[in-house]
Amino acid sequence: MSEILDYVLLLLLAATAIGIVRLRGLIAVVMLSGIYSLLVASLFIVLDAPDVALTEAAVGAGAATILMLGTVALTTREEKRARFRPVSFLVVVVTGLMLIYGTSSLPPFGAEDAPAQVHVGPRYLTEGYEQTGVPNIVTAVLASYRGFDTLGEVVVILSAGVGVLMLLAGRRRAQGEKGQ
Amino acid sequence: MDFVDGFATHYNYWIVIILMMTGFYLVIARPNMVKQLVGLSLFQGSMFILYISFAYVTGGSAPIIVEGEQSYANPLPHVLILTAIVVGISTTAVGLALVVRIHQAFGTIEEDEIHDLTRED
Numbered sequence: 001m002s003e004i005l006d007y008v009l010l011l012l013l014a015a016t017a018i019g020i021v022r023l024r025g026l027i028a029v030v031m032l033s034g035i036y037s038l039l040v041a042s043l044f045i046v047l048d049a050p051d052v053a054l055t056e057a058a059v060g061a062g063a064a065t066i067l068m069l070g071t072v073a074l075t076t077r078e079e080k081r082a083r084f085r086p087v088s089f090l091v092v093v094v095t096g097l098m099l100i101y102g103t104s105s106l107p108p109f110g111a112e113d114a115p116a117q118v119h120v121g122p123r124y125l126t127e128g129y130e131q132t133g134v135p136n137i138v139t140a141v142l143a144s145y146r147g148f149d150t151l152g153e154v155v156v157i158l159s160a161g162v163g164v165l166m167l168l169a170g171r172r173r174a175q176g177e178k179g180q
Numbered sequence: 181m182d183f184v185d186g187f188a189t190h191y192n193y194w195i196v197i198i199l200m201m202t203g204f205y206l207v208i209a210r211p212n213m214v215k216q217l218v219g220l221s222l223f224q225g226s227m228f229i230l231y232i233s234f235a236y237v238t239g240g241s242a243p244i245i246v247e248g249e250q251s252y253a254n255p256l257p258h259v260l261i262l263t264a265i266v267v268g269i270s271t272t273a274v275g276l277a278l279v280v281r282i283h284q285a286f287g288t289i290e291e292d293e294i295h296d297l298t299r300e301d
Contacts, residue, residue, distance in 0.1 A: 010195040013229075017202040017222055026214050033218045040225045047232045048242045048253040052261050056228065059269050064221060067269075071214060071276040075283040079212040080290050088209035096201040100194055108189035110238035112251070117237060121254035128255075129245045137243040137255040142262060153263050160270030167277040171284050 002046050009043045024079040026072045034065035051138045192233040199226035211291035213279045217272060224268045231257040231264075 016036045023029050037060030044053035107114035124137050124145075134140040142150055187194065199222060206219025235257035243255035283289050286297055 007191065010192065010229075014195055014198055017199050020218060020222065021202060021206060026212075029215060029218055033221060036222065036225060040229060043229060044232055047236045048240060049232050049235065049258050049261075050242050052228070052232060052258050052265070055262055055265050059265050060221075060225065064269055064272055067273055067276050068214065068218070071279055074280050075214065075289050079210070079215055080293075082210050082212070085209045088205060091208070092201045092205045095204065096197055099197045099200075103190045103193040103197070104186060106190060106193060109192050109233060110236050112237050112240075114234075116234050116257070117254055121256050124255055125243065125245070125252050135245040137245065137252075138258045138262070141255055141259045146259065149263065153266055156267055156270050160274050163274045164277040167274075167281050171281055175284070 005046045006043065009039055009046065013039050013043070024081070026077050026079055027069070029079075030065060030068040030072055033068065034061050037061035037064065051136070193230065196226045196230045196233070199223075199229070211293075213282065213289040213291065214276075217275050217279065220275070221268070221272060224264070228261050228264065231261050 013036065016032055016039060020029055020032045020036070023032065037056060041053045041057040041061060044050070044056060107116075111117070124141060128137045128140045128145075129135055132140040132144045134144065203219040203221075203223030203226065206222065207216050210216055210219065235254040237251055237253055240251040240253050241249055243252045243258065245252075279289055282294070286294050288294060288297075
């Protein structure tokens with residue numbers, strides 16, 4: 001069942017991505033990118049990652065869509081007709097083919113004996129609950145083992161917020177000068 | 181590698197690469213800056229799927245310890261991607277604020293038009 005859902009959601013994601021490339025109305029593009037994030041979140045549920053799915057639904061589908069809609073409202077709603085760029089397209093296709101060739105040496109999807117599954121992860125799964133008392137291992141790693149990294153993450157959000165505020169404050173100042 | 185075999189076992193990775201390249205194309209080929217930022221978030225989203233696919237174990241369950249459950253998904257990629265989502269929204273927010281300022285300074289957010297405007301000076 002989860003394999004079928006995985007297939008269907010990935011196909012929907014590809015369709016959404018093609019829609020984003022083809023549409024020129026920016027509000028529609030932003031809404032599609034919100035749908036893309038929501039599909040990604042659903043896929044994370046299927047792939048046994050509920051914590052990541054909740055974050056992606058709240059941040060990717062919620063906050064990012066609001067920020068992009070705000071930007072579209074402050075700038076323009078229509079993309080100018082862009083000409084097709086064959087060189088860019090060729091670069092993208094060649095890179096994609098090389099990456100697909102590269103996947104041939106990856107272990108199959110869902111393999112239990114893949115190198116990523118046998119080294120560090122099992123240690124957290126077997127000892128994490130005893131050491132921290134938190135049954136959700138993702139939370140245990142995030143808040144306990146790597147608490148300082150999470151603090152660093154908060155610093156990143158703070159500096160991004162300060163950056164956005166400074167940029168938009170400059171906007172208001174410039175508008176005031178124009179009005180005088 | 182047998183093509184059909186490769187498709188069945190690496191389906192997730194292949195679609196991830198297609199999504200990634202779609203975002204890449206938007207970033208390098210489209211002059212509209214909002215579209216470029218949407219392309220960047222497509223790219224990011226595909227990267228998240230790649231990592232969560234690495235963590236998945238067939239027949240496993242979410243990494244929340246329950247008695248009697250033997251097989252879990254790997255928790256470490258989940259933690260990495262939680263951090264990446266938050267850092268991603270921060271960079272997107274700064275990018276969008278820059279787009280608003282560029283629109284105010286040049287009256288357009290099309291890259292080629294800005295290029296023409298700055299060349300005339």
